[in-house]
Amino acid sequence: MTRIGFGIDVGGSGIKGARVDLDTGEFIGERIKIFTPQPATPDAVAATCAEIVKIAEWPDAVGITLPSVIKNKVVLSAANIDPSWVGIDSHELFAKHLPGTDVHVLNDADAAGVAEAHFGDPLAKSGAVMMLTFGTGIGSALLIDGVVFPNTELGHMIVDGQDAENIASSRIKDVEELSYKKWAARVDKVMHEYERLFNPTVFVVGGGISRKADKWVPLLTIETPVVPAQLRNRAGIVGAAMAVEAGLHP
Ligand code: BGC
Numbered sequence: 001m002t003r004i005g006f007g008i009d010v011g012g013s014g015i016k017g018a019r020v021d022l023d024t025g026e027f028i029g030e031r032i033k034i035f036t037p038q039p040a041t042p043d044a045v046a047a048t049c050a051e052i053v054k055i056a057e058w059p060d061a062v063g064i065t066l067p068s069v070i071k072n073k074v075v076l077s078a079a080n081i082d083p084s085w086v087g088i089d090s091h092e093l094f095a096k097h098l099p100g101t102d103v104h105v106l107n108d109a110d111a112a113g114v115a116e117a118h119f120g121d122p123l124a125k126s127g128a129v130m131m132l133t134f135g136t137g138i139g140s141a142l143l144i145d146g147v148v149f150p151n152t153e154l155g156h157m158i159v160d161g162q163d164a165e166n167i168a169s170s171r172i173k174d175v176e177e178l179s180y181k182k183w184a185a186r187v188d189k190v191m192h193e194y195e196r197l198f199n200p201t202v203f204v205v206g207g208g209i210s211r212k213a214d215k216w217v218p219l220l221t222i223e224t225p226v227v228p229a230q231l232r233n234r235a236g237i238v239g240a241a242m243a244v245e246a247g248l249h250p
Pocket of ligand 1: 066067068069077079080107108109110133135136137138139140153155165
C-alpha cells in the first residue's frame, strides 16, 4: 500500500501544499499554491494553510514548515516573516484553523534537509551532512545518517561582523546585483567558516539558486564535496509530509 502524507511549505511569497508519496518523495496530484497573505501574520497564514487542506480534500495529519525556530511547538524566531509569530504556540494556532487535524510544524530548512537526505543525492543519505538553502535568508539543516538535529540557524552565524545571510543569501545577490562570481566568493567565505567549525562529510546546497548550481558551485574552494539539492522546490513540502510520520516535530 502506498504511504501518503500531506506537506505545506510556508514561504515569503507563496504557501504551497501537496500530497506526497512517502516511498518515492514524488507528489501525488497537483501542488496547490496560494500567495502568502501580507502581512503574513500567524492567523492569516494558518487560515491559508487550512484553505489548502480544504482544496486538497485532505482528511489526515499535516506537516507545515515555517522559516522559524520551533521548539516544543512554540515559534521562537521570525527572521523573514511577520514578527508577531514570535512566541506563538503553533499547536494552539493550527488547532483553531484546522480543528481536529494533527499538525506538525517544523523549520523549513530542516524539512528540506530531511527530504534531500532521503530522496536526493546518494552522498546526502549518510554521514554528517550540512544542508544549506539559499533564498531570502540562508537556512541550514544538520543531519547524521538522515536524522536531523533541529533548529540550527547557521544563516545567522556571524561572518565578517555580519549575519552570514546578510552577505550571501540569494536575496542579497539580487539586491546588490552581484555577478555569480562575486556572490560565489561570498558564499565561499561563509562555507569555509561552516567547514572549519563543523567538518561535514558533504554540503547539500538548495534554494531556487541551486537550479543554476553549475554557475557557482564550481567556483567554491572548500575541500568538502558540495552537491546541489535534487528535489528543487519539492523539498520543503516533502520534508513536511515526512515529519508527520517520523514524528519529527521538535
Ligand atoms: C531563518 C531560518 C530559515 C531560513 C530559510 C532564516 O532567516 O532564521 O529559520 O530556515 O531563513 O528560510
